[in-house]
Amino acid sequence: MTDTPARLLNLLSLLQTPREWPGRELAERLSVSPRTIRRDVDRLRELGYPVEASKGAVGGYRLVAGTAMPPLLLDDEEAVAIAVGLRAGAGHAIEGVEEASVRALAKLEQVLPSRLRHRVSTLQNATIPLTRGDGATVAPGTLTSLAGAVTGQERLRFGYRAGDGTETKRLVEPYRLVSTGRRWYLVAYDLGREDWRTFRVDRVSEPFPTGARFSPRELPAGDAAAYMTQSMSRAQPELDLDVSFGAPAEFVAARLPAHLTPTATGPDGCRLRTRTTDSTEWLAVRFAMVDAPFTIHGPEPLRAYAAELGARLGAASSQG
Template sequence: MTDTPVRLLNLLSLLQTPREWPGSELAERLSVSPRTIRRDIDRLRELGYPVEATLGSVGGYRLVAGTAMPPLLLDDEEAVAIAVGLRAGAGHAIEGIEEASVRALAKLEQVLPTRLRHRVSTLQNATIPLTRGDGATVTPATLTTLAGAVTGHERLRFGYRAGDGTETKRLVEPHRLVSTERRWYLVAYDLGREDWRTFRVDRVSEPLATGARFTPRELPSGDAATYTARSMARAQGELDLDVEFAAPVEFVVARLPAHLVPTPVGPDRCRLRARVADSVEWLALRLAMMDVDFTVHGPLPLITHIRTLTTRLSTSTP
């Protein structure tokens, strides 16, 4: 095998198998001399791949963990498995990994061969995810298109349906994707309105990256997550939440979004006071799912809803 780049890729593929490879076996597999294998190992190290060598009659080479993650070589089955897993992570409320899943999925699908992209889509279409109660779903294709435009600083066209059903066409400079517990939002500068806007991604249709590059603008009010939270508050109206939990603060913090932080009021009690932009229906459901006793001091609509829900559930119990 005289083609050095091809040989290096084949060598790297072998080393990414979790085992130790004797130099003689690598030389036999690649039809080269042990000396050539040693030179190729040095080349891989120069490229950032941490290849460890052990001495002795049973010594050899193996790829180990380094300080940074080098590019990986994946076979067809591995690529399909990772793409499906990333799509699942991007589309479901797995706190903390949705945005990273979208970024990784955009990179992978950009280089995924057509035959493998078809296999991923076929498998995805054959499964039915458990969606949220409001039925708001987002396709991975839409997310990856938006993510690619954000990363590449590329202007984006799409159709958008407002809350009242009005359909419009938008041309924007995408700034950031923001994931909440229930939805995805796109923060972007709307060129038609000459102002910043927050778009619900499940209301975006036919997104198209135009190919026109732009210089990113500075968001006027903090980071994208803060801007999105304020936009949601303006759209939905805020509620003054006041809940006391019969559990240590550490227990409760682990079950709340990062921006909601309760205050200890005793060794085994804590209290949360915060302005939130959620519906009373969702707040009641979220509190019930926390697996801890609680007392709601406000707002009144939430107290009323929980009382009504409690009565309904108790009378429906056989």
């Protein structure tokens, strides 16, 4: 193999297999001399790949963890597996799947060959997850379009449906994507309203990057997370939540979102005290799904809604 760039890529592909490679075996695989392998290893190190060499009869080369993340070489099956996993997580805004995951998906899908992109779409469309996040489903293509516009600092057009069903067209300067665990939001400067806005991504349709670049404005709250918190507080009043459960704290915590974490009151009980902007309707249903007895100590709107919901469910179950 005389093509040095192609040989380096093949050598890197072999080294990314989690094992130690004797120099002679690498030389045989690539049809070059052990001396050439040593030179190629030095070139990879210069490019930032941490290749470690060990001496002795069973010594060899292996790729180890470094201080930075160098580019990876993926075969077809690996690329499809990663893309499907990122799409599944991004599409349902699962807790812990942050903006970085969407950026990774956007980068990967940008370079996927058409044959692999088709395989990813086919596999995802043929798979139905048993469990879903609490938020509305988001099309991965919408997320990757928004992420690309954020990263490229490119103005974006899209259709938007408000909570009351009103449809509008927006032209924005996208700033950040934010996941709240239940839903994805886009923080952007709305050029038509001349002000900052947050948009629920599941209500965004037909996002279209315009190609026009912009210099990011200074966000009033300093960062997107703080701005989202302020925006959601204005839209939904905070509730002083106080709920006790007749089950261990670990059992209850595993069945609630991460921002609702109870404190143990004993081996078989726990109590949840926090402030939240979640709706009373959503909280009542979530607590009922914990599959444990619970008592709502406050706030009163939540107590009232839980009583109303319980009455409706009781009436529904009594009807023959």
